[in-house]
Amino acid sequence: RKEVEQDPGPFNVPEGATVAFNCTYSNSASQSFFWYRQDCRKEPKLLMSVYSSGNEDGRFTAQLNRASQYISLLIRDSKLSDSATYLCVVSSNFGNEKLTFGTGTRLTIIP
Amino acid sequence: DTGVSQNPRHKITKRGQNVTFRCDPISEHNRLYWYRQTLGQGPEFLTYFQNEAQLEKSRLLSDRFSAERPKGSFSTLEIQRTEQGDSAMYLCASSWVGLQETQYFGPGTRLLVL
Numbered sequence: 370r371k372e373v374e375q376d377p378g379p380f381n382v383p384e385g386a387t388v389a390f391n392c393t394y395s396n397s398a399s400q401s402f403f404w405y406r407q408d409c410r411k412e413p414k415l416l417m418s419v420y421s422s423g424n425e426d427g428r429f430t431a432q433l434n435r436a437s438q439y440i441s442l443l444i445r446d447s448k449l450s451d452s453a454t455y456l457c458v459v460s461s462n463f464g465n466e467k468l469t470f471g472t473g474t475r476l477t478i479i480p
Numbered sequence: 481d482t483g484v485s486q487n488p489r490h491k492i493t494k495r496g497q498n499v500t501f502r503c504d505p506i507s508e509h510n511r512l513y514w515y516r517q518t519l520g521q522g523p524e525f526l527t528y529f530q531n532e533a534q535l536e537k538s539r540l541l542s543d544r545f546s547a548e549r550p551k552g553s554f555s556t557l558e559i560q561r562t563e564q565g566d567s568a569m570y571l572c573a574s575s576w577v578g579l580q581e582t583q584y585f586g587p588g589t590r591l592l593v594l
Contacts, residue, residue: 412587413585456523
């Protein structure tokens, strides 16, 4: 079983729609949780950190459920520029040590 | 440009050859990480340094792989006797150790072993 599991998609969503991704992690000692975004053939970039009960940044909301060991990402009013791969990431030490990535969920926003 | 830089950006080599990649982290960052990403997968951790000390190595880092950070600044990743399975994107990231620090990734070196 992988440490971080995500639905690889692809998710094809019309512009303006709301889309949600979920991710589960197996290591109960995980302390930090992140969503990274990766555009095609580019490096991953931090989208959001999720530390306690959740985090909201504009159209993006991330939630953490420690009891069930899953995190989610909600994108509202999706834009064409949101098309990318979204990587669920966990760390055992507040991001100061290795990051463990999921396989990523590919999202395409359709005009 | 004050971000993480990596060189070369692309490398094509023949099986059995040695290759070396370089990573220059963000200047004030004391931690440097190497990851490997294959097609359709997320990045996988290889190793990381704090200053010049290599603190952890993944089981993925076979004896053919070696990484150094001799002066606590730039780092090199060498792969000896390359195999076709080494074909991947090699990503470097850096951070400043502290509470809840973000790892910033470089553009990666894409390796193709023929």
